[in-house]
Each structure stands twice: as structure tokens, then as C-alpha cells.
Amino acid sequence: MTFEALQQQREYILLECISGSKAYNLQVPTSDTDIKGVFILPQSELYGMTYTPQVANQSNDEVYFEIKRFLELLDKNNPNILELLSTANGNQLFRHPLMNLIQPKDFLSKLCLETFAGYAKTQIKKAKGLNKKINQSHGTERKDVTEFCYVIAGSRSVPLREWLHENNLSQNDCGLARIDHFRDVYALYHTSQFEPGVTFKGIFSGADANDVQLSSIPKGPDPLAIMQFNKDGYTVYCKDFASYWEWVELRNEARYEHNRELGADYDSKHMMHTFRLLTMAEEIARYKEVRVYRNDRDFLLRIRNGEFTYDELLDMATQKLNDMEQLYAASDLPDHPDPELAASLLIRIRDEFYVPEK
Incomplete structure (x- = not known):
């Protein structure tokens, strides 16, 4: 078929x-x-x-x-x-x-607490993630490794890019060596410290690199600087960057523009249906029926029109969920x-x- x-x-x-x-x-x-x-x-x-x-x-x-x-x-x-x-x-x-x-009455049970309200909980979690994306601002070009590196200069740390600029050095002429027992901390050398002909790989391989790279360092001079790479921070940033642009590519542009015009930092239509599900779950516990046609249209459309702040909606949803736990506990609906x-x-x-x- x-x-x-x-x-x-x-x-x-x-x-x-x-x-x-x-x-x-x-x-x-x-x-x-x-x-x-x-x-x-x-x-x-x-x-x-x-x-x-x-x-x-x-x-x-x-x-x-x-x-x-x-x-x-x-x-x-x-x-x-x-x-x-x-x-x-x-x-x-x-x-x-x-x-x-x-x-319907022959099938209604306490499972509705999870299927209606539980689904709404999932949507609220998604709304939190969406709220974060709406308020994020990522450029189209991903930051590279050097923006998460710092060198020790006296008693303070200096961003690697700033340090390279101040010393008129290129990252391509630098080499890194691991320092034992210091996680993500490296000895930094420059070709100017060595005889002509010595070359290094550079601090990182290119814009798509996810980590620094090590070079073979000849014996002799002390490091020009000690450098720390905030690898954990860069990993989180890269995940957020990829997730943000995936969302941009897949988002419903008409709905996004609607929410942007409203000044809402959440998907208002999505949140409207979250509250619809929460209220329907309440009605099942109270009246043992599924009320599809919504008489609370005005309230739900106010949510769709962005009349509530994101935090106000989260507070109301949290209260509804707390009340619902008690409603279902007191209900004589069967467990399944x-x-x-x-x-x-x-x-x-x-x-x-x-x-x-x-």
C-alpha cells in the first residue's frame, strides 16, 4: 500500500x-x-x-x-x-x-503523564537549546587553534596572536615540544634561535586543525616561551560552531523571521504547542477526556505572538509540571x-x- x-x-x-x-x-x-x-x-x-x-x-x-x-x-x-x-x-x-x-476513554491511563507531559518536557529542553542558538553569534569562519593559545609573559599570560604580533613572528616558523606532566602546555621555539636550515612544522597545520602540532626540536637553546593551549575550550567552541551553522541551514526561515520580528528569543510556535500539550495532559487527569479543540486559544496565541518572555514561560511550564505530578498521583486512571x-x-x-x- x-x-x-x-x-x-x-x-x-x-x-x-x-x-x-x-x-x-x-x-x-x-x-x-x-x-x-x-x-x-x-x-x-x-x-x-x-x-x-x-x-x-x-x-x-x-x-x-x-x-x-x-x-x-x-x-x-x-x-x-x-x-x-x-x-x-x-x-x-x-x-x-x-x-x-x-x-478514547477505554485507553486513557497514567501513561499520559509521560506521553503528553513527558513530550512537553523534551520540547522545553529543546527550547533551551534553541534559545541558546538564537542568542549565539558565530561568524561564518571558524576560529583557529591560535585564538585559544596563550604564552607566559612575566607574571601574566598573553594571547598567542598578540605575542606573535608584538615580536614580529610567524606561527609557521615556530615549533612546539611537549612538557612532561603539564597537560596542554608546550615549550615554544622559533627558527631564529637555530642555525640556518632548521625548519619547524608551525604551531598548527591550518584552519581545519583541531589541535596543535609538535616539531622535532634540535638540542641547544632554551624555549623562547611557554605556551598553553585551551584544548577543552576549543573543543566546546568547535561543537557549538558546527551545531549553530547546522541549525541555521535547517531552520524554518519564515518561522525564524517571525520570532525575530517579535523580539522573541525562542520558537514561539513550538512553545505554544508545548503549553497545549501540558494543558491537555492536565485535562486528561481531571476530566478523563482528550480535548483537541482548544478553548484557551487566546492564551496560546499570545504565546505564539511572543507576548511572554522566555523565562516567564519556563516558570509557568515548571509550575504546570509540578502540579501535574500531584494530579496524576491522585487520579484514579489505570496505570496503563x-x-x-x-x-x-x-x-x-x-x-x-x-x-x-x-
Whole structure:
């Protein structure tokens, strides 16, 4: 089964709903229409050598889950699946009568604390990383090793570049020798200290180098200077530099510009959905239902519009998470869904779909 084949054999679709922002009542003029649904494999494919758990279009904004995969994820209290099953009638494009056998209330459990709130925790951690990237400023050229090296000059340390400039020396004419028992500390020599014809490798090999390099030093003169390389600092810097530019390359430019115009140092849409998940997790514990259509639209759109500071949102999210621990501890929801329920429903749905009553 493929997405295209399913669209040509729509008799195998069991559920089809508008999903995403429009289902949440959080749409704005630029919002796309996302579709999610459930299908059942043709009987001949089910008995074959392959199984298709889900299909999607190229942009991944239309996704359909095979009934077995749908029930497996429902049994794990997957937020996307519980939302799909609980989509309001106005956003249901098609619902096969067999889907009425599957009721959200029969699957809700304390697992939702981890699947909804736990997912939100993960998103908050990502938001912290994103906050760091938004506030970082890396030039397009990576700094080289020499910017993390220092030499001892009397009772103080001097940046290597400054020292080389003051002494009219080139790093290419310098050689390093390791000093025993001193981590990342080197004796620095210069060719001017030796007979003509002596050459050194230089302090580092080039812009892409991640470490200093050693040279073979002839016996004789004392070091011109003692140099320390902040290797740990350079390693952290290189990781941050690579991570930052990977983020720049992959980021959603329209969303980034939206947040920059708002003056928000976080992904406001991302944070809006984090709070939506947290509130839905609360509602599951309090009311034992999944409320997809958001009546708190105004508050959530205020987050999307950047009306809160990053620290305010973190404080509110932390409070919600603390309160939720107590809510679920006091709830009479089961610890997990009935392990036999999904299996029995799958058998019944397949039996009734493939061999309908006459």
C-alpha cells in the first residue's frame, strides 16, 4: 500500500480528519491544512509477505496509520493518536462505523503523564537549546587553534596572536615540544634561535586543525616561551560552531523571521504547542477526556505572538509540571490500558470489515 494507492482505494479508509492547527482552533491565516487518518489493508496484502504500518504524502502533511499500527500507538497513549481519535465531529471528514468500537476513554491511563507531559518536557529542553542558538553569534569562519593559545609573559599570560604580533613572528616558523606532566602546555621555539636550515612544522597545520602540532626540536637553546593551549575550550567552541551553522541551514526561515520580528528569543510556535500539550495532559487527569479543540486559544496565541518572555514561560511550564505530578498521583486512571483490549478490537474490526454481515 502506498499513499497514492490508498487515495485510489478510499474504501479502505476508516477515519479521516483535519488535524494540526485547524483541529486545535489555533489556525492563523498562513496555516496549512493537515490531514491524518486510519486505514485497513486490503485482505490480500494483509496475508502477504509485507506489512505497511503507515503511508504519507511527500510533504508529510497527510498521514494515514494502518489499523494495527493505530491501535499499537493508542495502547501506548501516543498523543497524536489520541488526538486523532478524539477529533471533534466538525473536523472529521469521514468516519467508518467500525471506528465507533474504539473509544478514547477505554485507553486513557497514567501513561499520559509521560506521553503528553513527558513530550512537553523534551520540547522545553529543546527550547533551551534553541534559545541558546538564537542568542549565539558565530561568524561564518571558524576560529583557529591560535585564538585559544596563550604564552607566559612575566607574571601574566598573553594571547598567542598578540605575542606573535608584538615580536614580529610567524606561527609557521615556530615549533612546539611537549612538557612532561603539564597537560596542554608546550615549550615554544622559533627558527631564529637555530642555525640556518632548521625548519619547524608551525604551531598548527591550518584552519581545519583541531589541535596543535609538535616539531622535532634540535638540542641547544632554551624555549623562547611557554605556551598553553585551551584544548577543552576549543573543543566546546568547535561543537557549538558546527551545531549553530547546522541549525541555521535547517531552520524554518519564515518561522525564524517571525520570532525575530517579535523580539522573541525562542520558537514561539513550538512553545505554544508545548503549553497545549501540558494543558491537555492536565485535562486528561481531571476530566478523563482528550480535548483537541482548544478553548484557551487566546492564551496560546499570545504565546505564539511572543507576548511572554522566555523565562516567564519556563516558570509557568515548571509550575504546570509540578502540579501535574500531584494530579496524576491522585487520579484514579489505570496505570496503563487493558493489554487485551487493543488485540480484541483489532480482531473484531478485521473480521467485520473483511467479512461484513449479509
